[in-house]
Amino acid sequence: MRIASKLAIAWRDDERRPQAIRIKSLSSGLWSRLMAIFSSSSSEPSGTGTRAWILHGLVLGSAVAAAAAGGYAALRRFGKFRSRAVGIIPARFNSSRFQGKPLVPILGKPMIQRTWERAKLASTLDHVVVATDDEKIAECCRGFGADVIMTSESCQNGTERCYEALQKLKRNYDIVVNIQGDEPLIEPEIIDGVVQVLQRTPDAVFGTAVTSLKPEDGPDPNRVKCIVDKFGYAIYFSRGLIPYNKSGKVNPQFPYLLHLGIQSYDSKFLRIYPQLPPTPLQLEEDLEQLKVLENGYKMKVIKVQHDAHGVDTPEDVEKIETLMRQRNIL
Template sequence: MRHISTSVAVAVLAAALLLAKHRARRRRRVVGIIPARYQSVRFPGKPLVDILGKPMVVRTYEQARRSVTLDALFVATDDERIADACRKAGAHVLMTSSTCPNGTERCNEAVGKLEKEFDIVVNIQGDEPLMEPEVIDDIVRALQDSPDAVYSTACTPLAREEVAMRNRVKCIVDACGYAIYFSRGLLPANKQGVAKPFPEPFAEKPYLLHLGIQCYDRRFLAKYCKMPATPLMLMEDLEQLKVIENGYKIKVIMVDHCAHGVDEPEDVASIESKMHALGCT
C-alpha cells in the first residue's frame, strides 16, 4: 500500500508541476491597441473631441496606461491629426491603412507592424475615456485563465429603462460565464416584448450591457480577420457574433462600470460631469 501511495503521490506531483509549467507559459505577453479613426457618420472627428482640455483618445490612452497587465500600449490610426495629437501627449502611435473596415482589423494590422510578438491583444475603445484599468486587467486575466476561450470581454448591469435602447448592446451568458449571444435588441426577449424583471427565483438577475473592450488570443485574431462575415454578425452589426457563429468561446466577466462611452456629441457633457465627480484633471 505504501508503494502504491508513493506512486500516486509522485503522479500527482508530476501533474501539478506540468500544470504549473503550463500556467507559467500561458498567454503572457499582452499589448493594448486603441483603434482611432477620424471619420464617423454620427460624430466626425470623435477621437479629438475635447474632454476637459484633452483629446478624448488621449484621455483613453492615459487611463489604459494605468493597467498593470499591458506590456505595451499603442494608438492605431490612419489619420495624421489623431497621430499628431497622440504623439504630443507622449502616446505611442502605429499608422494603419485607411481601408480597415473596423477596429478589430485595425488592431490586427497594427500588431502585425510590431517587431515584438504578443500572445494577447486588447482592443480598447477610444471613446471610453473612463474605462477603468482594472477592467482591462480583469479581462486579460480571464483569457489567460480560460484556455478553451479565444476571446474575453466584459459586461455590466444595465438599467431596465435602457434595455430597449439600440445603442446599448446586450449580452447573455451561460452558467460557466461564456457568451451565448449579443444583440442590440431586447435580450433576453419575452412574450410581452418589454423589459421586465426575470421570473422567480431569478428576480435579482440583471440585464447585461456589453462593454466595448475586447481581448483576443493573438493567433485567433489573425484567423478571425480572414473569416468571412456571418449571417448573425451582419444582421446585428456586431463583430463578436462571428466568433460564436464559428464555434469559438468568448469568456465574459462581470464588472461594475457605470460610465458609457461617447457615441454622440451630447454624450460629452455626461462624461465630463462624471470626470468632475471623480476629480479627474
C-alpha cells in the same frame, strides 16, 4: 507490450507523487479493467494480439494527453501562459454617428488621450499603442507621448485594425487587448480583468466584459446587450433587448447585461480572424463579436462594476464630463 506496460506503471506511479502535475482521463474502475485485459492479452499469440495493440494505443494516447496537460499546467505554474499583453486603441476619424470623435475635448483633453492615460494604468499591459488611419489623430497622439501605428483605411472594424497593428509591432505578444478609444473612463482593473480571464481560460480565444444594464437603456440600440451561459461563456450579443419576454417590455427585476467595448484576443486567433468571412448575424446586428461566436470559437465574459459608458453621440460628452467632475478626474 513491454513499452505499454512501462507507460502504465509510470502513469500509476506519477499519481502517487503529491507534487506531480498530473491528469487522469479515465475513471479508476475503467482503468483497472483495461489493465486486466491488457495483462491477459500479453499471453496471446502475436497473431491474435489486436486487443493488445489497441490498448497499447490507448495507454500511449493517455500518456501523451497527460504530458500535454502537464505541459500546460507547468506553463500556468511558472507564469508563462499567455504572459505578454499589449493594449491597442483603435481610432478612426470618420464615424457615421460622430465625426472626429477621438479628438473631441473631454474637460480640456482629447478623448483619445483620456483613454490612453487610463490604459497606461493597467498593470497587465506590457505596451499600449494607438492604431489609426488618420494623420490628424496620429499627430495628436504623438503630441501627448503615445506610440502610434498607422493602419489602412480598409479596416472594417476595431478588431481588424488591431490585427494590422499587431503585424507591425516589433515584439511578439500573447494577448491583444482592444481598448475602445471612446471609453475615457475605462477602469484599469477592467483591462487587467480581460487579460487575466484569457490567462485562466485556455479554451477561450476571446475575452470581454459586461456590467449591469440600466432598465432605461434597454431599448437603446447603441447599448449592446449580452447573454452568457452559467459558466460565463458568451451565448449572444444584440442591439435589441435580450432576453426578450412575451410582454415586450423591459423587466426591471431581470439582471440584463450591458456589453462594454473592451475585448481581448489570443494573438494566434487574432491572426485568423480577418480570414473568416462575414457572417449573417454579424452583418445583421453590425457586431463584430458575433462572427467569433458564429464560427464556433469560445468567448469568456467577466462581469464588472462600471457605471459609465462610451461616447457614442455628441450628447454623451456632457454625461461623461459630469461623471469626471463627480469623481474628481480632471
